[in-house]
Amino acid sequence: MAEINLVEAIRQAMDEEMERDENVFVIGEDVGVRGGVFRATVGLFDKYGEERVIDSPLAELTIVGVGIGAALYGKRPICEIQFADFIYPAFNQIVSEAAKMVYRSDGAWFVPMVIRAPYGGGIGGGLYHSQSVEAFFAHVPGLKVVIPSNPYDAKGLLKSAVRDPNPVMFFEPKKGYRLIKGEVPEDEEYTIPIGPAKVTREGRDLSVFAYGMMHHYALQAAETVAEEGIDVEVVDLRTLYPVDRETILESVRKTSKALIVHEDNLTGGYGGEIAATIAEWGFMDLDAPVRRLAGPDVPAVPFSHPMQEWFMVNPDKIADAIRDLAAF
Amino acid sequence: MPTKVIMPKLGESVVEGTVTAWLKEEGETIEEYEPLVEINTDKVDTEIPSSASGTLLKILVPEGETVEAGTILAWIGEPGESIPDEDQAREKEHEPQEEPVEEPAPEQPEAKQDSGRDKDLGYISPVVSRLAQEEDVDLSKVKGTGMDGRITKKDVLNYLEERKEEKKEVEEEPEIPIWETPADGDLFRPTELVFAQSEKEQEAPPEHKPLAEPGETLPLTSMRKRIAEHMVHSKQTAPHVTTVMEADMSRVFAHRQVSQPKAEARGVHLTYTAYFLSAIVTGLKAVPLANASWTDEGIRVHKAINLGMAVALPSGGLIVPVIERADESSLTGLARQVNDLAERARSGQLKPDEVQGGTFTLTNHGTKGSLFATPVINQPQSGILGTGIIQKRPVVVNDAIAIRPMVYLSFTFDHRVLDGASADTFLAHVVHALENWPLA
Amino acid sequence: MTLSNALKKEMFWVMLLARRLDERAWVLHRQGKIAFHISGIGQEAAQVGAVYAIKKGKDWLVPYYRDLAMLIAMGMTPSEFVMSLLGKAPDPTSGARQMPSHFSMRHANVVSHSAPVATQSPHASGIGLGIKMDGGDAVVLTTIGEGATSQGEWYEAVNFAAVHKLPVIFLVENNQYAISVPQEKQMAVNSAADKACGLGLPGIKVDGTRVFEVYEAILEAVEKARNGEGATVIEAKMYRLTPHSSDDDDRSYRTREEVEKHKKQDPIILAKEALIDEGLLTEEEYEELDQKAKDEVDEAVKAGNEAPYPKGEDAATPVYAEEVNHG
Ligand SMILES: Cc1ncc(C[n+]2csc(CCOP(=O)(O)OP(=O)(O)O)c2C)c(N)n1
């Protein structure tokens, strides 16, 4: 086991998958010589050459559209969108094309591709380098939506995503790229299936459901309130679509209280889906209203530090929300 | 068709009994109600009266043998009659009318508690509601520690944990209601031991005035004078008739045991007075004529049910504060008002209009042991109900002797307004209400 | 058509002021005082030359994030820029919501833009459409990096303006890199101007390091647009002398030699030499101007430091027009 950070885990996953299968290639802005603006593809250009590590023109529609074409042909593209904020030019390709291909061809055509995009704020990136976009895509059947929260999962999940025969949206908490570190086996090959959520901390008093950076924070908050006698269960959703209802409901059956945390803004955010799941199937297990802690309903994360702080969900805010819910 | 004699269930925790002696032999004739067999349980020793007249056909359980409650002990019938085969009989034995000492199963107000906001319990979450149903938890017994005192899931789980011990016993004989427990066989205990608490509540603290010298004339207080005036006026105005019934207070007793702590937690003493008032409301609703006044123009039937309750004052004398629109209050609401009015009556803080406008009165004359009385009507009302002491008494229930907390209810009515039949109908409703009190 | 000496000197002053301000931003970043800077160093000639060819306040400008010198030319003060660098409440472009260099100056018809590249191009065409509908003679100048011309939005915008002969000038500031990606991986043509021919409008190339040449080229296109002759694509070619942004490490994709070579074509030096050649500027005068520029920047930073931050909850509004207080 070696301790590595999140972005290195992602890099390793791509490296190993490219080595395993020569149909796997990477395409995106600055992914080549530069190794990606977040260094996720460092070394791949030298190792696999410019034909498998393609510096695309500055056009996300191109990245995804070309990726879809290559996937239809039989390749396994990993498309990098430099920031999730810039995924919208490709929205049409993702939603109208990639997501619907199997269905509209009655299974004749497949789009085995991964679309990787760093998401999330708290990095001084302002409105257009901080967005959380998962809710848009978790609404689209035909896509899978995965958000890892730690290096081990990130590596295993990304490898599964590359091998998956469907288009997989793989959103990476960019704030955690270097912040979040963890043990990853060095020589041992492993994958983590897309789908199952994971109980990352067992507790009795309430369940916190989170993913990505917020899951990392939720664990911290859980430790903080543990000192006050609140025993928090933390569930890392990991895959947002298809969602692991059973693990969610099982946790609610146990704790009877649910707090859902995401940094995307509240209304229409992914938390609503979890809340609805619990309301629909876990109602008789509830001992308190389901709570959502999310970013405020403003268009995006503002740049100026005090305003960014105001927007961002952080461990303190999570701990407060936990205390509130525990006291109910 | 022969009749069976079975081992009765003589109490909540009584699951079995031992036949100590057969008082008849097989082939002997016996009259219905004639003692047939002596049994012993861990609570009581008792004789079982015969359930039919006829011949003791067969003894199934010999002396000295211990059997479960419900077991057939013997058969009585015509000489030579054949006895139903055992299994068949066993099935029959579950027929409700053949259950010993069993009242028609009372409508158990189930522990079921819907989720949502409850008037008394506060917010009930879905899981709490569900657990209450699944585990048969009476939520009013659970202390809430959540926000605004709501009952949390944890509270219920803790409660269940605590209940486990007691539950064992309860589980063994779940179908026997609490009021059928023949206690510990110690009959006629001093009531104050049984009702120590309620006695205290109901009793106005006795003021030990120095006894007057013989022949001394006590000056008339204005209170004394007013009482005298009222009593004379009433007796002169209305032809008083008093009718008495008795009521089995088991269910009220059981309800109160459960509800008292919860009420207490909210600062309310749940006195028997509140139950009586509530039962009176039921009676008055059934017989509105009892809630009326004689006038020369005609009998005025009151719309509102405003109940006076006589409160003995520490300084002597009594006062009758009125609970307005008693029909609109819950039991706890009544209890709260009883507490408040009694408290303020004793400390002389009643407002004048709080002693006016009554349409019916309750007086509890049992505090010192009175069984029944002939209360005087509080004019211009036409009825007053007196309640005697609540005592455990042996009563015959389904041909068995049971020990029940009993009370005599003395209803004095204005014979101009009511006749014996309607008066008794009213009183029967009061009795029925008390005897069938829903469990908490 | 020809610029007055005073205007030439003014243009040089704006370039110089923008340069000193830009440099200070790098200093502030390396001091840890600001979170981010994206630089216009090396692109001042194209930006200033272009702005002087339009009528400030009457014509419209739809810029992109590198256009610091352009904005200074439009009247933005150094202290206003510093406010946004520091994320201070008085930032006039966005109340410190946007990252620095995401400009807006409504009173000067400078339209707010975002960070996703090429999103501004269709807006320019829409404004041009409005002008045409009203029969006005204003023009729209919009800028973009050469990399961003790969976006569909840019093609679509240019196409629409060409179809409708709209008064729009699409200025491509070709600094030869889109972050790390060189021009040849962005397009197969030699110049973004060559893309115009496929869309049916003129495409003009100009040396983006020479301010007066840019001025001339833009002016011609502006006059055509004003005369109802439609849109033009103009590529001003120069070199991005700095890393892409304060966070970039450009050594991973280009050599120092390459950068050094292009430093000789620094538009400030070229403009200074041109003015000296024409006898419009002396070394001493330059020193004075330079000192003046540095002083102004000092002042601006001082004002920025003294200004308050917005309150966190200021971020809550305005989301909808109804929340805007016009008072
Ligand atoms: C739609 C979109 N994708 C990616 C980015 C990230 N990004 C910011 S600047 C830039 C390069 C832009 O290059 P170019 O258009 O040549 O302009 P320059 O920065 O060179 O002036 C990239 C890829 C972005 N801002 N918007």
Ligand SMILES: [Mg+2]
């Ligand atoms: Mg460029």
